[in-house]
Amino acid sequence: MSFMHYNNKIALVDCNSFYVSCERLFNPSINKKPVIVLSSNDGCVISRSTEAKNLGIKMGEPYFKVKKTVKENDVSVFSTNFALYGDISRRVMETLKQFSPQMEIYSIDEAFLDLSSIKNEDLLEHGYKIRKTILKWTGIPTSIGIGTTKTLSKAANYIAKKEKSGVVDLVNSKKINELLSRIKINDVWGVGKQLTKFYIRNGINTAYDLKKIHNNWIKKNTNVFGSRTAMELRGHPCVSLEPYEEKRKNCCVSRSFGKKVTNLEDLNEAITTHCLNATQKIRLDKQTVKKITVFIRTSPFQMKSNYYANSKNIDLPIRTNDSIVIIKQALSALKSIYKKGYRYQKTGIILSGLKDADIYNKNLFSTINNDEKRIKLMKAIDHTNIKYGNNALSIAQARLKKRRNTKKQYSSKINTACFDFLPTVKIA
Numbered sequence: 255m256s257f258m259h260y261n262n263k264i265a266l267v268d269c270n271s272f273y274v275s276c277e278r279l280f281n282p283s284i285n286k287k288p289v290i291v292l293s294s295n296d297g298c299v300i301s302r303s304t305e306a307k308n309l310g311i312k313m314g315e316p317y318f319k320v321k322k323t324v325k326e327n328d329v330s331v332f333s334t335n336f337a338l339y340g341d342i343s344r345r346v347m348e349t350l351k352q353f354s355p356q357m358e359i360y361s362i363d364e365a366f367l368d369l370s371s372i373k374n375e376d377l378l379e380h381g382y383k384i385r386k387t388i389l390k391w392t393g394i395p396t397s398i399g400i401g402t403t404k405t406l407s408k409a410a411n412y413i414a415k416k417e418k419s420g421v422v423d424l425v426n427s428k429k430i431n432e433l434l435s436r437i438k439i440n441d442v443w444g445v446g447k448q449l450t451k452f453y454i455r456n457g458i459n460t461a462y463d464l465k466k467i468h469n470n471w472i473k474k475n476t477n478v479f480g481s482r483t484a485m486e487l488r489g490h491p492c493v494s495l496e497p498y499e500e501k502r503k504n505c506c507v508s509r510s511f512g513k514k515v516t517n518l519e520d521l522n523e524a525i526t527t528h529c530l531n532a533t534q535k536i537r538l539d540k541q542t543v544k545k546i547t548v549f550i551r552t553s554p555f556q557m558k559s560n561y562y563a564n565s566k567n568i569d570l571p572i573r574t575n576d577s578i579v580i581i582k583q584a585l586s587a588l589k590s591i592y593k594k595g596y597r598y599q600k601t602g603i604i605l606s607g608l609k610d611a612d613i614y615n616k617n618l619f620s621t622i623n624n625d626e627k628r629i630k631l632m633k634a635i636d637h638t639n640i641k642y643g644n645n646a647l648s649i650a651q652a653r654l655k656k657r658r659n660t661k662k663q664y665s666s667k668i669n670t671a672c673f674d675f676l677p678t679v680k681i682a
């Protein structure tokens with residue numbers, strides 16, 4: 255599906271220093287202070303607060319190179335906590351969805367929104383509203399750029415990052431050329447290292463230079479991406495919004511145990527948690543399931559005699575996305591394949607044959623009233639979990655033990671999926 259018409263209005267919403275902002279949510283003492291987040295294994299800098307940027311710490315720089323600056327300036331350092339960032343990202347995207355019928359999630363902290371239905375004169379105000387709502391509901395600061403093409407919305411966002419208001423609208427701007435001339439060519443969306451070198455050699459130093467260059471020259475000297483970017487800077491949409499997430503056909507949730515598991519109760523607990531996570535996912539996509547697969551296995555590196563792996567499929571009589579029904583079925587399947595005396599390393603479930611919930615068949619044997627009650631219960635669980643973090647509301651079987659497999663030296667260890675990490679409020 256493409257939206258190649260000429261009254262395009264596209265917003266790019268980008269979270270500011272996203273990983274740092276996530277850490278700050280649970281640690282207000284690092285607000286307004288220099289903060290960095292390191293890549294896995296604490297290798298390089300992958301997120302910096304404005305204060306850290308001002309100290310000259312570069313994106314992607316190896317940690318050992320900035321250690322001195324960190325020490326001298328009392329910079330707070332965090333290891334990645336992707337469980338946290340993923341969860342906060344989901345909340346930001348869920349909040350964004352209400353502002354546009356068409357949205358493309360571009361990365362963990364960026365999304366394009368189709369704002370074509372908003373009147374030109376209301377665009378800026380709409381941008382402020384989006385920004386305010388995201389900040390209020392999730393605590394994450396954002397920058398918003400609005401333009402008639404994706405490339406222009408990216409450019410607007412680049413400028414918005416430096417503006418106090420946080421929102422820049424190029425659709426109504428009379429200063430568009432002046433603003434574009436403030437963006438260096440290497441900061442233009444879609445212009446990579448090689449193309450940058452080539453452009454600079456040819457006197458194209460800014461976004462505005464690229465915009466005004468003759469089309470024939472671009473076509474002759476660059477590839478299709480080069481001319482596409484130039485066209486987009488002139489306001490001719492060439493890159494369409496891709497709002498339709500292909501709905502999943504399967505949903506697999508599995509996990510390896512940090513410590514091997516031998517008894518059925520522990521496996522029951524893991525399968526229950528997997529079922530809860532999987533059913534919540536499919537309910538959010540308004541899908542139902544027809545088939546459940548449960549699998550268990552010991553470590554494949556175990557000696558042959560001690561290796562065991564098995565799985566069981568269950569065809570459900572009726573489609574459902576009811577956690578309780580799915581857990582019941584999965585646990586009975588698990589019971590039938592569980593064997594005593596093995597040290598299990600991994601267990602998981604696969605929900606397959608997923609389809610839209612609209613074609614929901616009512617169970618002939620249950621009263622409609624009962625079904626509706628159950629649907630309401632599931633909705634309440636999902637709503638609470640979105641609002642207060644995953645697994646805030648759960649089912650007694652899933653005891654949600656804390657098992658941490660990886661060590662990260664500077665991890666904030668914040669887990670929004672866990673009650674233990676709810677912030678305490680002190681009243682003076």
Ligand SMILES: [Mg+2]
Binds near residue numbers: 268269272363
């Ligand atoms: Mg960002």
